[in-house]
Every structure is written in C-alpha cells, then in structure tokens.
Amino acid sequence: NRDAGYFISILGICADLRGDYERANQYNLELIEFGEQTGDKYKTAVAQGNIGLTASMQGDYHTAYEMTKQSQILFNEVGETFGSAASLINLAYIDLQLSPARAPQAFEEALIASREIESAPYLLETLVGVAEVYLNSGELERAAELVGLTRSHPSSNSDVDMRLKEFEPKLKAELAEDQWDALIEKGASLKIDDAIDQYLAQFS
Secondary structure: OHHHHHHHHHHHHHHHHOOOHHHHHHHHHHHHHHHHHHOOHHHHHHHHHHHHHHHHHOOOHHHHHHHHHHHHHHHHHOOOHHHHHHHHHHHHHHHHHHOOOOHHHHHHHHHHHHHHOOOHHHHHHHHHHHHHHHHHOOOHHHHHHHHHHHHHOOOOOHHHHHHHHHHHHHHHOOOOHHHHHHHHHHHOOOOHHHHHHHHHHHHO
C-alpha cells in the first residue's frame, strides 16, 4: 500500500545518513520494485534519485549520472516539477566531477528549471555550483561573490550549507584573506536574479 512505500523510503534515507550505503541501496531497490508493481512512477523516481545520490557520495559518478537522469525523466513524466528541478541540480553537480566541460550548460538548465518553480533554496544551491564553474574558468572574484550571496540569503538551507562546506575551501585557498572578506561582503548585497542573469548572459 501507499504507506509501505513511504516506510521503505524512510528506511533508505536513514541508512544513507548512517553511511550504510549498501543497505540504503537495498531499500531503494525495494522502493523501485514497489513503484513498478503499483504503477507509482513518483516513488520509482524518488528511489532512483536516492541511488544516484548514494553513488555520488561513493564517487561512482557514472552510476550517479545514469540513475539521476532516469529519475529526472520520470519526474517529468508525472509532472513533478520540483523533483525534476532537484534532479537537474544533482546532475549539474555530478557533471563537475564527471564532465566539467558540460557543467556550465547543466547549471544553466538547473537555474532555468529552479527559476520556473520560483524556488529560492534551489536557486541558491545551484548558484554554489555556478561559483565552482567560475572558479574553474579562473573568475575567482565572481565565485567569491556568489559564496557571499548564498551564505547570507535568508532562504539558504541545509542543502546550500552542505554545498558551501564542500566548495568554500577550494576557493578560499586561492584568495588572500582580506580579498576574501571583501568579496564575501560585496556578494551579500547581490540579488539572486542579477546573479543568474549575469551567468546566463555569459554561458548560455
């Protein structure tokens, strides 16, 4: 029944949080089977996305990309725009590792999808990845300003914090401390839409 699907999903999430990735995958495979048996494409998409995240955490970016892409396609089929946008964000982050040349376009797609659903937290999470695109292209000041924006914005959440925790040390190592502080302060006054428009004008 419907409750059984939610229960399996919660078990998978708990296993992931404990770092028990093998068990998490077992639960998510059960959820895929449950979704297929009941015709619930949404739960199948959730499970595929969870497997993708687990694979990404383990450094298996090929599996992560494949499962996350399948998840995104299913979310589209059922009209779940938030799930689709979240999948596009995860795909863009996977591309930073798997195919850096493709990452700028992937983040463009994630920004557009997140803007369409008017999700500030999704946009902020995506902009942390955009900052890494800027870093990879040598545009350190723009990257740092985006860190300042995403750090200070009231819609920032734990997902944004997680992305910042992973990214900030890479960028901070490239800048003098006084330069870093000045750019973070400057970025705090940026508006999300202006940051997006600037990126799209440069990379689209």
